[in-house]
Amino acid sequence: MRVEILGSAAGGGFPQWNCNCRNCRWLRAGTLLAKGRTQTQVAVSNDGRVWFLLNASPDLRLQIECTPVLHPRHGSRDSPIAGVLLTGADIDQIAGLLSLREVQPFEIYCTPSLRRILQEDNSMFGMLNRVPQQVRWTEIQTGGKFALSTFSDANSGICCEVFSLGSRYPAYVSSKRISTLKPEEASLGVMLTASSGGRLAYLPAVPAINASLPQYLDTTDLVLFDGTFWDNDELARFHGGGATALEMGHVPVSGADGSMRALAGVRHPRKVFVHINNTNPMLDESSSERAEARAAGWEIAEDGWQFEL
Ligand SMILES: [Zn+2]
Numbered sequence: 081m082r083v084e085i086l087g088s089a090a091g092g093g094f095p096q097w098n099c100n101c102r103n104c105r106w107l108r109a110g111t112l113l114a115k116g117r118t119q120t121q122v123a124v125s126n127d128g129r130v131w132f133l134l135n136a137s138p139d140l141r142l143q144i145e146c147t148p149v150l151h152p153r154h155g156s157r158d159s160p161i162a163g164v165l166l167t168g169a170d171i172d173q174i175a176g177l178l179s180l181r182e183v184q185p186f187e188i189y190c191t192p193s194l195r196r197i198l199q200e201d202n203s204m205f206g207m208l209n210r211v212p213q214q215v216r217w218t219e220i221q222t223g224g225k226f227a228l229s230t231f232s233d234a235n236s237g238i239c240c241e242v243f244s245l246g247s248r249y250p251a252y253v254s255s256k257r258i259s260t261l262k263p264e265e266a267s268l269g270v271m272l273t274a275s276s277g278g279r280l281a282y283l284p285a286v287p288a289i290n291a292s293l294p295q296y297l298d299t300t301d302l303v304l305f306d307g308t309f310w311d312n313d314e315l316a317r318f319h320g321g322g323a324t325a326l327e328m329g330h331v332p333v334s335g336a337d338g339s340m341r342a343l344a345g346v347r348h349p350r351k352v353f354v355h356i357n358n359t360n361p362m363l364d365e366s367s368s369e370r371a372e373a374r375a376a377g378w379e380i381a382e383d384g385w386q387f388e389l
Pocket residue numbers: 095096099100101102103104105358359
């Protein structure tokens with residue numbers, strides 16, 4: 081299975097348009113040892129020809145153009161992108177769907193709750209179903225197992241398991257609507273198994289790490305994990321108040337309850353942080369935080385990274 085990281089930043093990207101934090105300011109000035117990043121986007125393929133996107137970032141159009149395997153190959157209209165698997169309905173997970181509206185057939189896999197939010201409450205997404213034979217929505221169940229398939233029902237060779245990671249719906253979803261949705265369908269983790277046996281775990285938004293997760297992740301070859309915030313008070317410190325990492329649904333990287341410590345026993349897979357917020361000090365390649373994460377066996381994802389599992 082090929083895995084491509086098209087984008088590795090949290091919502092807003094790095095730098096973020098209206099952010100003047102140390103990281104963003106110094107990156108713009110050229111004085112930070114760091115790389116700019118687009119918003120988190122991953123693409124996977126069993127055979128290198130048929131590709132599936134994990135979520136659809138607001139930067140998707142540019143990310144596709146920067147990734148030759150995702151370009152059209154034949155005819156007047158074509159795309160190697162066979163489908164999109166949604167793990168949540170945050171703006172930075174779904175906005176890119178609007179960039180895929182040009183009458184191209186593909187599959188969208190999402191929970192029934194996410195489908196209702198997008199199709200019933202947000203009429204703009206109707207552009208994905210403007211004509212027959214455009215996008216097909218396939219509802220997936222948490223705890224379920226299914227093959228990722230193309231619009232013409234060809235099995236891609238990738239088996240997908242999804243599990244609930246959280247019950248937070250995005251702020252744009254009304255409380256009235258949320259009362260009709262299942263909490264466990266708000267945010268998913270994904271386990272993909274290729275025909276080669278290679279296994280990828282994708283967990284871009286993790287509110288808490290339960291006791292069984294480390295053992296589960298140790299059965300994989302690659303873990304792409306929530307690296308949004310270095311510590312719980314990061315945003316509040318930079319912006320003089322506001323929500324903590326945990327209040328925003330992201331377990332921080334460092335600290336006694338952080339992901340580095342909780343997943344220290346996960347030794348088999350490569351462990352890579354994705355969805356890194358622009359305020360996170362581990363983006364600075366000369367920082368002690370970066371060195372600490374590397375010493376703990378973690379890599380810090382960059383746009384353009386590729387893996388073969
Ligand atoms: Zn910033």
